Amino acid sequence: MQQIKKIDTKDKKKFYGYLNLKLTGLICEEEDWLANLSNASALLWLLLEDINWAGFYLYKKGELILGPFQGKPACTHIKIGNGVCGTAADKKETKIIGNVHDFEGHIACDVASQSEIVVPIIKDDKLIGVLDIDSPILNRFNEEDGRYLEKFVETLNKYVNWSDIN
Template sequence: MFQPGQLQDYKALNTALDHLLAGEDDIISHLANASSLLNYFLDNVNWVGFYTMKNGQLQLGPFQGLPACVTIPLGRGVCGTAVSEDKVMRVADVHTFPGHIACDANSKSEIVIPVHVDGEVFGVLDIDAPIADRFTAEDEAGLLEFVSVLEQHLKTAA
């Protein structure tokens, strides 16, 4: 079984994503399958999904987990901050993050990675975990590559 934090496993996961999305051209299908794939293979996570840009804020997209916040203003919470700063946010303890938005009280750590299409922020990949300090530098590197694979497919999707 896939072990989080082992980069060679992320390479296999990213190859699986590339094959899963190949030949398909629907954005929602891409995001739904990407969130499902991550939810299935990552241990110790309780929410995996996407928020996409719509009308100048983040709008809930395909996800796996409990119901979530529908809209997030830019600059608010981990997701909104990731977009406004256009950078990965890896938060070991969400309860210490100023302005954290608690959609699931069981979440203790989070990683958010901006997703780009044609040089613009399209949205974010958001992953929450029920344990503190869940996400490592290796997770971040593997998930950045995962997002890169996804971005290539989103460029050609309708």
């Protein structure tokens, strides 16, 4: 197993380049989607600073179902259009919420969460699920994080065989 070390996160381009390189190394030869998403959430948890939850919700039977994650126990079912995750899934666009208490309908799985970023996972115009990351810090995420986490999801799409999920 390769050694994973923390690097300076002030230079986001360098940090996210490193993150994606490590993700590729972890998942490029693994065919199992569950193993890959588990390692992806663990990698985010290990390397991202100031977060309290990192993981996935997968689209099944018309709703989002809790997938692999790191953090406190979480909601297991989210209806499309509900909360930040359900909204990102419904709109099929990244949602960056600086203060979750200002987001009408926010679903509070961990009361410590103050900000959130959700990136939809879409492959061949089909919703697969969402990547969800929470932080106990207000305004933790910005557009730059959004762009780079979208690239993280693109890396997942390149290597993960989503057809085995449903």
